[in-house]
Amino acid sequence: MATGQINSNATEAWAGKVSPFSASYGKLAMWFFLLSDALTFGGFLASLGFARHYYNGEWPIGEEVFHSFPFLSGHFPLMYVAFMTFVLIISSVTMVLAVEAGHRKDQKNVVKWLFATVLGGALFLGSQAWEWSHFIHGSEFGKVLLQDGSWAVSQSEGHGTDAKLTALKVVEAPTQGGTYKLGEVITGQQAENLYAERLSASADNIVKGADLQGNEYGPQAYSNYFFFITGFHGLHVLSGVILNIIILLNAIAGVYQKRGHYEMVEKVGLYWHFVDLVWVFVFTFFYLI
Amino acid sequence: MAHRDDLIVNDAYALHAQHGEEEGKKVRSKIWKVTALLSIVTFIEVMMGVFIKQTSEAWHYAKWTFIALTILKAGYIVMVFMHLGEEKKNLRRFILYIYYVLIIYLVAILTIEAVKQNHKLTELFF
Structure with missing residues (x-):
């Protein structure tokens, strides 16, 4: 049914059942949530900038702290974080492809791309666990x-x-x-x-290494911000992966095919893209600048 | 199932978003183009991060380039991947304008306070 048809009846419009934004309640609710969550992360990053300017020269430089790569010894400045960023961008792409397949009611492709998205999310979480472990244990001499x-x-x-x-x-x-x-x-x-x-x-x-009492990289605030910002983002990735698994199972079971539309994939997709969006900012403000 | 009058009849908006095979091809080609763009921008950022030292004179420009490229990436993610560019204009503005106002306020007030509180920050928080 086209939106024009719904709006044609003014009495019905005033009686509800019509969204002024031509979007479903679920999708609007997701946008409201993301708006508030984006402000939370905006607050964290603005606060990081505050500390970054306060400590200025003492603040550690990203490529000097993060230069290790799993299974390889040597100096690879920022390479692993760049890899993680790329993984998250690609998993965002597979998610948008799942949404597109959903718009064609192509169950097979929705399942395929959602599965790829879950894998990407899991790879990112594993990488973050490795990075945390490396950050906590620190360098050889401290x-x-x-x-x-x-x-x-x-x-x-x-x-x-x-x-x-x-x-x-x-x-x-x-x-x-x-x-x-x-x-x-x-x-x-x-x-x-x-x-x-x-x-x-x-x-x-x-x-040596870092905890909440001290760290070898620079001011105390540095490790606190690292744990808090990447940790809070990681929690979002974790819940995103769980949501993705739930809709993957539903898609396999044919729940959305029976319902006649895949809007649930679109709504969860919004959340997943948001997780990627936040990481783009964390990557710039925590690692690059 | 009990009658619910809070739902949009017949999932109208969800069905409205559906498209055919032909349209799907166009959408996918756009997705791949944006993917290429995001990857290239990320690659440029990493290379700049590795090769431009914070002590160098070019750093000031590099920093603002990072911020500009990040906002460019964010724009593509929000407008294309999150489909905000295809939503109604009033929905798009409703989301974006509120965010602009509040984030500018937040950053401004923190910047102003950072100057005032400069020497007390460590005792206050850490």
Whole structure:
């Protein structure tokens, strides 16, 4: 039935049953929810920008923190995050293809593309779990507290027992009266001696990885924002995958074919695209800038 | 089943969105074009992120390029993938304008407060 036909009867229009937006209640409700959720994420990211500007030079740089790739040793700045971003974009594409198949009532293709979307979501969640684990465990040597109260981050080569400290870079230094200057780099044997000396003085002088009490990458706020923003987004991905599985099972069972339309796929699709949309912003504001 | 008068009769709007094989082909070709665009933009962003250092002079321009490219990507996702571009104009404006007003307000007030509260932030929150 065309919308024009519904609107033709003014009495009926005033009696309800007509949407001023020519969209179903379910779809409008999803848009309202997404609007509010987008403001929540907008708030997080604006707050991140607030902290980012406050700490300015001390704030860690994305490509220096995230440069590892599963199963490979070496330096791959931002590559894994880029891979995750790509996975989420592609799963958004498979979702929009499922919606398109739904508009043609093509059950076989809806099932195919929804299945691909579920796989993409699961791959993203697995990647995020790996990244969290890597972020929490940290690097081989961590961050060192020096005698004058300044902090230096370590750079190293190799892994496990072969790991070798190559340099210490001062990232925090007292404004006056300190021995070390901000940005100073200590290399070679000198760095190894200094590290060994600080370690033997107290194990508390070395901070490895990240938790809610401290982190080796930079200011405390950095790991807090990492856990909170990527965690809240990850929770959205998780619930999105669960919703996708539910509508996949319904599509296989022919529920929507019997109903005569696949609007449920479209509504869940809106949520799934939103998850991708948020990640596009998180990728830029957390990792790139 | 009990009669429900809160539902749009005969799922009219859901059925309205349906299309045939011919139209489907056009929609799919548009989807693939947007996919290519999003992938290329992401690739450019990653390359810029890897090669332009934050200490370099080009960083200032890189930062604003990142933000512009992100908004471009977001626009395509919302307008094409989420079909907001095909919804009625009043629905589109209803969603977008409310968001613009509130997000600009939020960012503005945080920026202003950031300047005022600068030195107290650490004690306040962390």
